[in-house]
Amino acid sequence: MQSDICTIKVRDCSYIDIEANMAIVINNCFISTNVFRVSPSVASDEQPLLSYSHTHKKWLTGRYIGKLYFEYNGKPHCFEVQPRFGNANILILLEEIFNIKLAHNTSEYKLYDNSDNELLKKIISIIWVKTLSKINIHGLPKHKVEKLNKSSTVRGKIAIKRSVLPIYKEKYVVSKRIEKEVDSTIVAILKKAYIILCKDYSLTESMLSDAVKEVIRVPCYNKKVITTNQFQKIKYGAIYANYKEIVDFSWHIIQHKKQSSMHEMADTMGDALFLDMAEIWEKYLFTILKKCFAPRGWHVYSQQYRIYQNIGFERSIIPDIILEKDGHVVVLDAKYKRMTGHFSDYDRTDFFQLHTYGSYMESHNKKLIGLGLIYPLSERFDKEKLDKNFAKNLYGDSTSNTWFKVDGICLKDSHHQLTEQKDDFLRRVESLLLI
Structure with a gap:
């Protein structure tokens, strides 16, 4: 890496002033393989790093956080997108998703960010270690x-x-x-991921637990390159079902390395790496809702539905989160966008999309209780704002008993404050699940 790189620091989902030509170059340098997926179960759709808002006459950063290295006018540049709610919030959300405790203060886990995406890479390494440590209670599959x-x-x-x-x-x-x-294929995948993490993701010996060291010491009989077909054919018995999570995660690490090394800019401009905050936000909401309502008899799930099958305009719809109990359903859509309560923050496309999900459920004999768009909030919605973002009847003037709401969780740097905001949100949802 060159020392005279010009760094442009911005925050996700924010308006910025940037030359149009530079914005185009940044979008052209960004590819989907730059994004590291933390959860294969969440559907992903490709979005550019920057989009132009004709209303505000400014460029708007998207939902990805990370660094991209590129050349502009013959000079090296770094486009760095930082999380608008702070790094601490990412750790808290990931802790909930993976049911692990990420060390915030331990010296060997400090999350510096003074090199190529060290912050994100360190997070990925810690997630890998913590997840494997938690899962490896019955030994390897x-x-x-x-x-x-x-x-x-x-x-x-x-x-x-x-x-x-x-x-x-x-x-x-x-x-x-x-x-x-x-299973030699599983061992080979885990050990290959471990080697990559040590080399490229700041993983050190001091970060390894005894459970992880036990896995690393297992002889690897499969010396050959693991193919996609071998990965897809892995079978997990009931006792080892949880291992799929860490094997999938390790496979993503391997694939990202392979795809990054193939990119023509990798050797000269460094490794581009991004996390999709929309994916993290959706998975976080799914996790907390499932933890809260599954014990109460609610089936919390996401599912892909094929519509207009065998017709020229056949498509899929994938509601983010569905809560179902005794044929009654609530459909929620996670949106990682700006939401301050200002009129311009409400996206009509999101409203139409969610109403489509609701109509589909009703067409399949489900009793639709309610629909909701759920955002990360920059500030707490007080009672007045909450009341203005809730309609007792669908479309506001119908005879339907289905409610519609816009809600969210105020993301705070403090773990205690964020927990309070989360609990308040879950109580609001609970008050509407009346069947």
């Missing part, structure tokens, strides 16, 4: 394999057909038995 034994001693069952010739010629029998072996 194992599968059954057939072992053959050729000797005068029988181990297991005699393989009669295979023993006929050896008995006659060499005086030994062939027996077979079933044993359990550690």
